[in-house]
Amino acid sequence: MNNVNMRDNEELKTSISFIEQFITDDLKDGKNEGKVVTRFPPEPNGYLHIGHAKAICLDFGMAKKYGGKCNLRFDDTNPVKEEVEYIDSIKEDIHWLGFDWDDREYYASDYFGKLYDFATGLITRGLAYVDDQPADLISAQKGTPSQPGTESPYRNRPVNENIDLFERMNKGDFDEGSRVLKAKVDMTSPNMHMRDPIIYRIIKSPHHRTAGKWKVYPMYDFAHGQSDYFEGVTHSLCTLEFEVHRPLYDWFIDQLKEDDYRPRQIEFNRLNLTYTMMSKRKLLELVREGKVRGWDDPRMPTLCGLRRRGYTPEAIKRFVDLIGYTKVEAINDVSLLEHAIREDLNMRAPRVFGVLNPLKVIITNYPEGKVEDVELINNPEDETMGSRFVPFSREVYIEQDDFIEDPPNKFFRLAPGKEVRLKGAYIIKCEGFKKSELSGAIEEIYCTYDPDTKSGGKASDKKVKGTLHWVSSQHAVDAEVRLYDRLFSHEDPSGQKEDDYRKFLNPDSLKILTGCKVEPSLSAAKPLEKFQFQRLGYFCVDYDSTESKLVFNRTVPLRDTWGKINK
């Protein structure tokens, strides 16, 4: 699909998501004084992944589309799991995607004071109490989804006693786990979250922003909706699993609000990708256990991993746009993501020659020592990218796969007696080859070239079926190429009850090729620069790359209909 068609499609796209429907309805009803405020609320306990990109595109996208604002708010209510390192990476990744929050950078920890006061107010109104029971007892009293809970013996503790205990909890008078503050809602509610939820617990680890100021920290349910309220958020968009939390979200807002305004929680489906695992906790395990080379390992679904792999923000946003927002728990095919990056890179990646598994071809009738600079188009999809000159000589490397001694039917490449074009240069004919007697491996190919067939020349209209990429051996630059395949061999690696996801790790997810040969124009390539290695795929310079040693990551191979036929 070219650019023009893409634009047409977007214009033709008339449907809007159910979320957007809610927003436009609210606007029509004159709610929130016609304002739209959203927020993206990551917990700084890990790196952002492509699932977050889906949320980011929605949160920032809706705000932008309706002339509103989107806040970045770090949901940092649990100091034991959170680190500054993550805050920095999250900001970097959002910016990389192309979104910005200006000065609206907030932290749930900014509201610790307000939340504490609100909790105290609830106590005063008899709507919260300190529970001295151990965790397992409190949990047992909650009942089960099908059985109602029972009330804590501390449920009707006097207000002043609750106030005193809560204050002392925060001073550090009590051990972690010894007491909690709970909201007094309804122990018999069919919704588990309404059964006197814990709203504060004692944590003595220092917080990355407030250090040792607090000994008591609010739970998610007690912080999120209220933070939305404090910030004037109108539409609080989150994933489906928070649906059952909504009554509690609303309950707290009911206790808090002093006017007509209230934030509205709307839930959409989380992104699931085949052969991919999105759980931050499990991704962290992969990193810690050394199953991958870090958060930005190009096999990771993290934004930094995808970036290193060679993905562009445009492709990710395009992908997100294609999958949509619904309430159906869907599993998206990775091939759609791959389609998105191919579509993008096809338009913008310069074409180059790179030989992954070199096989030397000697053109016996080509003068020794002669070098011709042949002109090659940088990108047939985009004339403005111009052309470049690539040296051609008597000895070139081609891909080992491009020669077969005894070829199958319809094999258009090189074989004894067969002719192919070396792209941009000449048509050559295979006259012979050298084979290792020991291993049977092909060591060299001997060809002759037809001087009348130079590309662009007058007599160059001779047709051959196959065209090969090549690199002049004396001019070739050495490179390491890292080939990536899916990290897991199972479509849904973390969804198997019986089996741990580690069982499905694909042992061939990374292949490192060290003897690769690339054309000399690549010698100055810098990390993150993207290319199409012709006939092979899209490649991106890795951070490990240096002037003396080039390293490329394969982002995604080209579609390969021939490879499919021959499987």
Added chain:
RNA sequence: UGUCCCGUGGUGUAAUUGGCAACACGUCUGAUUCUGGAUCAGAAGAGUUCAGGUUCGAAACCUGACGGGACAACCA
């Protein structure tokens, strides 16, 4: 045995809010090509989980089944 959410080609989404199911990915043909890519033309593939009901007319509304998911962390 509870509450809430969801069921549309293989996959993901649409269906102008009740007017005889569309698009994208994928798959398969053919054309074209100095990338077995891209591009172009085309094909196959669902009668909307099922059964009732309302209606001139239902994927959509109602009822009931069936199937899937979420909820019992002092995580978010």
